[in-house]
Amino acid sequence: MESIYTPMPKHRTEDFDCSIIMVAVTRAQTRTKCYEIAMNTPVRTAVRIWNTRTLLQYAESCMLKPDIGTAVIELEVAFSENTPFSLLTLRKCLQLMPNINDLILRLPSCSPRVTLSGLRFPSLQLVESNLLHRVMVPFIEQHPTINYLLLGPCEGGRRCPLHATSLDNVTDLRLPLGCLSDLANPSISRLHAFLTDQILSSSTILRTLRSYSSLYSLTVEFRNDDYDILCGISGLAPTLRKLRLLVQPSFQRRERQSRRAWNNTVIWARDLRRLQRLEELLIQVDNALVNNPRAEDEEEMLIYKWLSGRSCPTDDWTGSHIHPTLYHIGIWYYEVSYVSSIVSDWWKDVPRWCRRYQYEGQMSQDQFI
DSSP states (O other), rough: OOOOTTTGGGGGGGGTTTTTHHHHHHHHHHHHHHHHHHHOOOSSEEEEEEEEHHHHHHHHHHHOOHHHHHHHOOOEEEETOOOOOHHHHHHHHHHHTTOOSSEEEEEEEEEOOOTTTTTTTOOOOEEESSHHHHHHHHHHHHHHOOOOEEEOOOOSSSSSSSGGOOOOOOOOEEGGGGGGGGGGGOOOOOEEEOOOOOOOOOHHEEEESOOOTOOOOEEEEEETTTHHHHHHHHHHHHTTTTEEEEEESSOOOOTTTTTTTGGGHHHHHHHHHHTOOEEEEEESSSSSSOOOOOHHHHHHHHHHHHHHSSSSSOSSOSSSSSOOSSSEEEEEETTTSSOOOOOEEEEEEEEEEEEEEEEESSSOGGTOO
């Protein structure tokens, strides 16, 4: 086949296609521009890629200037659900960043199963991804160095695809609550179990699990009418020290949603005492626990009831009826928008408890425990 760059005969010069020269010039200009971008791209250890243009630029820059890729230790790729992207470019970019320790991937749900196939990161420690569990399983199995594993929703089915995957080295785990029953008992110290639409009761699942004897910190979502949540937690993690309880709407009728686990302070206090090493508690609630959340005296009475199980508060905050190890309680009142959130921060200040401060506005659970 004749090359497009073959000179045209002299007697046909009037038919010469000038676009050939223009294409050659344009390609040369593009290569020059890419080289300039690569040379001007700073070498960073932490990189965030949020659109396909940035992805392409980084892939090209890493090829032209390898130091850009090898320097990356923390990488976050975050695309919205409807963002079309080149899988080939993404994989090339990842291949050129072999020293990644922390990898965060938030990709469209239609991402193919081969998204991470064959990729190797010898020093990988943290993985956070919304990819389906069946996509993540081979990648997790090829990276036994992972300590922090933060996964998104499971694709469903009778068993979670992670059921046969070893998580022996994982210390921090986030995944749907329903997947816990399919896992071997890992030696994790921090667990975040979130709800999916298929789960009606968190406490029912928690009671079916074996004890996590090494669990230090637990964040768990539960329905607002799940009255046995603390009882389920005490059986799962009797030596727990840090606990975040995040309430989610119930599927029950509205008239039943006024009943909450913490409304019966006697039972609530009893179940708290089953967690004999608990030090900090943050509870996110969807309704006011007191008439006026800004009224310190009303909250103080509630805290006393939680700690003692007594309905009539006294000035005795140090007796054996008070929870022995709790020293910090955060109450997070929130609205759907999270804009009008209020968090009351209560601390043990012998001989009693005091509210040191109260936050208002948008906030994160990680600010408190």
